Amino acid sequence: MVIGDLMDEDIKKRWWIFPGFKIETMVTGLDLPVNIAFVPKPTDNPDAPLLYVTELYGNIKAITNDWNVHTYAENLLNYEPNYEFPGTGESGVTGICVEPGTGDLFVSMIYEDEGNIKNKLVRTKSKNGLKMDSIETIIEDIPSIKAAHQIQAVSVGFDGKLYVNLGEGMINPEVAQDDTELRGKVLRMDLDGNIPEDNPDPKSPIYAKGFRNPFGAVWRESDKSLYISDNGPAYDDRVAKVEPGKNYGWPESMRKNSLFWTHLSQGITALDFMQNEEFPFEYDNELFVAFFGGAYVKGPGVKGKMIVKMKVNKDTSGVNSFDVFVRYTGENAASPCGIAFGPGGLYFTDLHGEGNGQTHTPSGNLFKVSSIIKAEGEILVPYTKENTDRCLCPGCPTRNECMGNRNERLFCAGGKTDCDPEKKGCLCGECPVQGEYGLVDFYYCAEGAAKK
Numbered sequence: 001m002v003i004g005d006l007m008d009e010d011i012k013k014r015w016w017i018f019p020g021f022k023i024e025t026m027v028t029g030l031d032l033p034v035n036i037a038f039v040p041k042p043t044d045n046p047d048a049p050l051l052y053v054t055e056l057y058g059n060i061k062a063i064t065n066d067w068n069v070h071t072y073a074e075n076l077l078n079y080e081p082n083y084e085f086p087g088t089g090e091s092g093v094t095g096i097c098v099e100p101g102t103g104d105l106f107v108s109m110i111y112e113d114e115g116n117i118k119n120k121l122v123r124t125k126s127k128n129g130l131k132m133d134s135i136e137t138i139i140e141d142i143p144s145i146k147a148a149h150q151i152q153a154v155s156v157g158f159d160g161k162l163y164v165n166l167g168e169g170m171i172n173p174e175v176a177q178d179d180t181e182l183r184g185k186v187l188r189m190d191l192d193g194n195i196p197e198d199n200p201d202p203k204s205p206i207y208a209k210g211f212r213n214p215f216g217a218v219w220r221e222s223d224k225s226l227y228i229s230d231n232g233p234a235y236d237d238r239v240a241k242v243e244p245g246k247n248y249g250w251p252e253s254m255r256k257n258s259l260f261w262t263h264l265s266q267g268i269t270a271l272d273f274m275q276n277e278e279f280p281f282e283y284d285n286e287l288f289v290a291f292f293g294g295a296y297v298k299g300p301g302v303k304g305k306m307i308v309k310m311k312v313n314k315d316t317s318g319v320n321s322f323d324v325f326v327r328y329t330g331e332n333a334a335s336p337c338g339i340a341f342g343p344g345g346l347y348f349t350d351l352h353g354e355g356n357g358q359t360h361t362p363s364g365n366l367f368k369v370s371s372i373i374k375a376e377g378e379i380l381v382p383y384t385k386e387n388t389d390r391c392l393c394p395g396c397p398t399r400n401e402c403m404g405n406r407n408e409r410l411f412c413a414g415g416k417t418d419c420d421p422e423k424k425g426c427l428c429g430e431c432p433v434q435g436e437y438g439l440v441d442f443y444y445c446a447e448g449a450a451k452k
């Protein structure tokens with residue numbers, strides 16, 4: 001599981017990546033890239049759209065299968081944004097999802113109406129998926145402010161309904177408990193904005209209430225449920241499974257009905273489950289969450305600037321493992337913001353792209369994190385749980401403390417380790433995996449995987 005020789009040395013100096021994974025730069029020069037949304041079933045055509053990126057100050061970029069960047073929409077904001085981070089520069093165009101049936105986009109943003117700032121959700125259409133042809137407002141006229149806590153993630157659920165996260169607007173947090181207000185809620189609507197008859201209240205789009213600034217949303221296939229992230233004040237950023245009619249507590253509590261919360265606020269943003277084999281089986285159904293931190297703070301900072309992974313309990317009562325997965329270690333303003341699993345890995349935006357965090361220059365990045373195991377290609381032995389369980393590496397004299405601490409094994413499939421093993425004997429010759437796949441070599445931990 002060599003990392004160094006497969007990674008761009010320059011990126012490696014600035015981003016720490018979990019053992020067994022590598023990072024690549026896919027796109028640079030984005031203008032404050034916030035969220036990403038992959039096309040659910042992309043075609044093989046190199047000119048067809050693969051994913052979309054919202055840029056905070058009013059643009060949407062379409063990225064094709066060949067990784068060319070197109071301006072899908074621009075100038076979506078009807079006011080002049082500034083660059084105050086933290087503060088009035090933190091708002092604009094944020095949430096995005098692709099409607100699976102049509103390829104249309106749902107996009108959330110704020111707008112100015114006679115001096116007042118409001119939230120709206122729009123639906124855009126495009127013939128080729130690369131340039132917006134029309135835009136239609138689905139909901140609007142919801143009060144907001146020029147700061148965070150605006151309208152956020154938008155998603156289409158397994159039931160074909162539209163789900164929208166709405167921040168409480170910061171100034172009057174008590175609206176999160178007011179059933180006549182849409183702020184501080186998760187809404188559920190038909191795709192045209194009408195209220196479904198089977199909503200908790202058939203006269204209201206409110207699906208759940210009591211949220212503060214619910215930035216991210218993801219649907220988990222294994223329980224067909226919606227999970228969201230929600231920013232706390234100076235404490236208690238949280239992840240919650242959203243269930244119909246439930247109250248999630250804000251402003252009295254950020255812990256009510258939550259799966260997980262932080263002691264110190266980390267600026268929690270987007271999240272996604274590994275649920276389509278983008279990583280090896282050990283990571284199946286793990287939840288990956290971006291902790292944005294203070295991106296305007298240069299260097300690693302003490303908060304956020306990382307992606308963590310966690311395992312949600314089977315009964316979804318909490319979280320029973322937690323690891324840092326990606327962490328910024330450079331010297332400038334950089335931070336993960338939007339994340340989503342896509343072809344072959346986890347993709348994330350870096351909002352400021354290591355600018356200085358105070359001047360407006362389009363330097364945002366889109367990165368991909370992928371497994372070294374998947375990257376080696378032409379592997380003879382499948383990296384499966386069955387083969388891992390049969391592997392004799394854990395009892396081998398060559399396995400050193402570093403390999404043990406990382407629980408590394410199955411090197412014939414996963415490739416060599418970067419733990420510098422000293423050859424003291426190899427058990428591969430006695431291993432049932434060796435026999436089943438007709439392997440003839442030894443010391444895969446030092447020499448690399450068995451190839452076809």
Ligand code: SF4
Nearest residue numbers: 393396426427444445
């Ligand atoms: S590949 Fe061979 S030498 Fe390396 S840990 Fe496994 S059994 Fe030991």
Ligand code: SF4
Nearest residue numbers: 391392411412428431
């Ligand atoms: S052949 Fe070696 S590396 Fe492969 S499963 Fe067996 S002991 Fe592990």
